[in-house]
Amino acid sequence: MTNDTTDGWTGWRAAIEAALYGPGGFYRRPEGPAGHFRTSVHASPMFAEAVARLLCRLDEALGRPARLDFVDIAAGRGELAAGVLAALPAEVTARTRVYAVEVAGRPAALDHRIEWRSEPPEDIIGLLFANEWLDNVPVEIAETDSSGVPRRVLVRRDGHERLGEPVAGAEAGWLERWWPLPAEEGLRAEIGLPRDEAWAAAVATVARGLAVAVDYAHTASTRPLFGTLTGFREGRECAPVPDGTCDLTAHVALDACALPGGQVLTQREALRTLGIAGARPPLSLASTHPAEYVRALARAGEAAELTAAGGLGDFGWLLQPVGVDGVPVEGLPGDGVPADGLLVDVPDHEEQ
16 A cells, blocks of 8 residues: 555546546457456357357247347457357247447457447347456445545556545445445455446346346355455456556455345356256267267366366356246256255345
């Protein structure tokens, strides 16, 4: 922490907004997010296949509407949208409109059937899917001072920080409700109110269907003591400096984002109910059908990465049904995974 009082200080929310999404910001760079970090989408095409399977199950729950929408929020360079489109059965593809929502420009080689937008469409009938979006919605950071008072953390473009004014108003209410800081100097929290609002706005675009947010996450019982803000550059974690040269990300309080009826699972649990289990193929297949064995072994390795404890499998999935009964991820025929016992309770939001 520095006591420098020169000009250029701002809250982290404004600093992140400019660094990621402003002119020349990180998410407008030509290499795209895949040039700096690897998401589940990049880890294996099986992730897109699982999302396509979820869309098909939702299609059934909606009664096979004449128009089915798939909306990919924070689409990067359209990898997930293209993968889902490729994995859908022909009968479903014929009725499906695919949208990729991203601040950067449309990639030249993207499938012409994918509509590129800066905002999601309205009146969605189908699936809105936000993979690693909310962690990049800018937030303020609070830190307790020597008197135990939570104050906003101010930052300069070079990453130096100092404490600002005490947290007040709606932000203070959010902290008290969702991430109360003990009166101990140096403890930090990310004030997730803008993420709650962004998620509510995204869900509001769904007329009938399901909204899903997938992200690094924590819930009330697992809030970190010193926050989670960090940077990523060229595949490596780095100091979070808001100069536009690195990604700036912080884990998401998904239980705070959830609206009434929402449910939170781990990615491991969600993907297993969608048929991604990571089981090794039987060794006997190696002698009878060696090529098939090698392919099955490779897929098992990819599935294991997507569901790994301590890795991608620990991501949170927030599922928010709109105008449909229940969440269509449970009890996939033949997967052998029970649906009960997988859900995290979402607290009552009436006090929020």
